[in-house]
Amino acid sequence: MKHSDLEFPLKDNIFTDALKVIWERGWLDEFSESHFLIRAINGQLPDFRTKDQLDATSPELYFDCDTPLNFLNNFSQRLQKFICLCGDNAESFVKNQLSAGKNKYSEDQFFQALHEVHVFTYLTSFGDPNVDYEPAIGGVSGKKNPEYRIQNKFAIPGNEPGKLLVPAEEYIFDIEVKSIVGHINKKIDLKKPFITPIVSIDYNKRDQLSTFCGEHGFQVELPDVTHLCAFLNDAADKFIQPTHENHFNILYINWTHREIPHLNFMEPLSLLDNPANGLLRHKTIGLKFKLSEDVFNKISAIFIYSYPKQALVFNDIRWVFSNKQCSVLFNPKLNEKQRLQLTHILHTAPSANPKTPLILSYPPVNSMFGALVLSNLEGVEKIIEQILLKENS
Numbered sequence: 001m002k003h004s005d006l007e008f009p010l011k012d013n014i015f016t017d018a019l020k021v022i023w024e025r026g027w028l029d030e031f032s033e034s035h036f037l038i039r040a041i042n043g044q045l046p047d048f049r050t051k052d053q054l055d056a057t058s059p060e061l062y063f064d065c066d067t068p069l070n071f072l073n074n075f076s077q078r079l080q081k082f083i084c085l086c087g088d089n090a091e092s093f094v095k096n097q098l099s100a101g102k103n104k105y106s107e108d109q110f111f112q113a114l115h116e117v118h119v120f121t122y123l124t125s126f127g128d129p130n131v132d133y134e135p136a137i138g139g140v141s142g143k144k145n146p147e148y149r150i151q152n153k154f155a156i157p158g159n160e161p162g163k164l165l166v167p168a169e170e171y172i173f174d175i176e177v178k179s180i181v182g183h184i185n186k187k188i189d190l191k192k193p194f195i196t197p198i199v200s201i202d203y204n205k206r207d208q209l210s211t212f213c214g215e216h217g218f219q220v221e222l223p224d225v226t227h228l229c230a231f232l233n234d235a236a237d238k239f240i241q242p243t244h245e246n247h248f249n250i251l252y253i254n255w256t257h258r259e260i261p262h263l264n265f266m267e268p269l270s271l272l273d274n275p276a277n278g279l280l281r282h283k284t285i286g287l288k289f290k291l292s293e294d295v296f297n298k299i300s301a302i303f304i305y306s307y308p309k310q311a312l313v314f315n316d317i318r319w320v321f322s323n324k325q326c327s328v329l330f331n332p333k334l335n336e337k338q339r340l341q342l343t344h345i346l347h348t349a350p351s352a353n354p355k356t357p358l359i360l361s362y363p364p365v366n367s368m369f370g371a372l373v374l375s376n377l378e379g380v381e382k383i384i385e386q387i388l389l390k391e392n393s
Contacts, residue, residue, distance in 0.1 A: 002029040009041055015073040018080035027094045032105035037075075037098070040068040048107055050182070051309075053261035058308035059322045065313045074315040078121045085124060086148075089133035108257065112179040115254045116147055118317040119177050127154030127171075137174070138238035146176045146238045146249075156344045166341060172247040176235040182258030185221055193373055194219035196260050196360045197384050198270035200277050200285065205387035212383055216376045221260065228253075228268050229279070229289050232302075236294035245338065248300040250346075256306045261362050265306040269327045270356035272302070277389055280329060284391045301342050302329045318347075327353040358384050 004026040010016045019041065022028060031038050039046045045068045083090040093113070100110035124131065130151045138144035150173040156166040188194055195218060197209065206222065213220045231253060239249040258264045272280045279286035283296060305326035311319035320326040328348050330339055343349040358381050361373040373380070 002026065003031065003038070004029050009043070010072065013069075013073070016076040018076040018083065019072060022079070022083075022094060025091075027091055028099075030095065030102040031099050032101075032103055034105050035100065036107065036110050040071050043068055045071060048111075050257045050259060053259070053264075054256065054307075054309045054312070057262060057306070057323055057325065058310060061322070062310055062314075066309055067313075071313050071315070074313065075117075078117050078315045081124065082117055082120060085129065085131040086133045093133070108179075108181045111257060112177075114312075114315075115179050115252070116177045118311070118315060119175060119252050120148065121315065122317045123150055123173060123175065124152075127152040135174075137240050144238045146174045146235070149174050156341065165344065166337070169246055172243070174239055174247075174249045175252065176238055176250075177252045177254070178231040178235065179254040179256075180224070180227060180258045182224070182255070182260075182264075184259040188219050188221055190259075192219060193217070194221050194362055195373055195380060196221045196223060196267065196362075197358060198223055198267045198356065198360055199274050199358055199384065200225060200271060200279065200289065200389045201384065201387045202389050208387055209380070209383050212376075212379060216379070218373055218376075223267055223271055224258065225271055225279075225289060228271055229291055232295045232299070233290070233292050236292055236298045239294075239298040241298055242300065245335075246341070248338075248342065249298050251299055251302045253302060253304045254307070255304060258306075260360055263306075263325065263360060265304055265325045265327065266354070266356055266360060268304050269329075269353065272304075273329055273350075273353070274356045277391070282391055285389060288389070296331075297333075300331050300334065300338070301346065303346055303348075304328070321347065324354075329353075 004024055008020045008023045011020060028038065036046055036048070045066055082093070086093065097113040098110070100106050100113060123129070132149040134145040134147065135149045136143045136145050137149070138146065152171045152173070153168055154171070155164050155168040157163070158165045184190070195213065200223070201209070210220050232251070235251045242249060253268055255265045255268055258267065260267060270278070272278050275281065277285050279289055279291060280296070286295070303326065305317070305320040307317065307320050307325070308323045310322070311317055326348060328346055328350055330342060330350055334342070339349070
């Protein structure tokens, strides 16, 4: 029996009217019974692969927010706006992307689609946005598409009432959203401590690190450079060269569901921007990892984040600022005005990025098992410094 053949379970809740409409229109008919959204509509907010690590990095404010009704009330409002601004394309998005594989449901695919809605909601929350969903503008053929193009006009307010930092101007934002699936190496035993170097290492010398860690009782999870480079190349291939000063290509990278608990957003940040061999900071190293020239020329800014559970439940990406698990990288070719604009539009600047360490550890070094890593930290760092991939490697 199709979902639309049944009465919508929350028919008397005015805050879920958008969900009620798409339920009755049959947009959810091919959604699996296991789907996160269907289970929530039926009164159960399901567990998911990285729920425990999300809980561990969430702030205390509204910590008990994770109820089905909280999620649905908020998601329905976001979906209503999405439908309003994207028109006929919204139906295709719901049926083909939000359904996350339909009868072959994938939780990770659902979260990827959900993150697109989160970013969309934030970037259309000001001004008077006009949205072109999946515009076919990129690549040599001109037919590859970013998630959406947002054309907007707004001013950037100053610190004092009535004063503007930037007067009202026209903007174009081409947006791509990438979400890591993030399963950890199957050989890693999550009940035992492990480290992840978050700098690019010489792959041929990795055994030195594995041997040292094995001899001292902990494991090594290598950094996920491959997916990160693929994200950047794919985004750059979908973008066109900015056409004027207020045309920005922005890549959002959601690292939430990478199975490195605690500060996992530091992994992509460090891989791209660490002083020793960051792939964007040191272009020659980035090119060695097959980053395309377009990455350095087309992408205006990269917003990297891992969200707390409040962002998931309230469907509001701004919660990433509450647990300070976000960072941004600007293209060095941006001028000062563009940097000022993006700092206020994205609510952060590269100067606010945390200093990146050489490794992430699990459990954290202040835990009982983490003390094992801490006691050998100097040895680990010495080896990593020896096997760093350098520009002349």
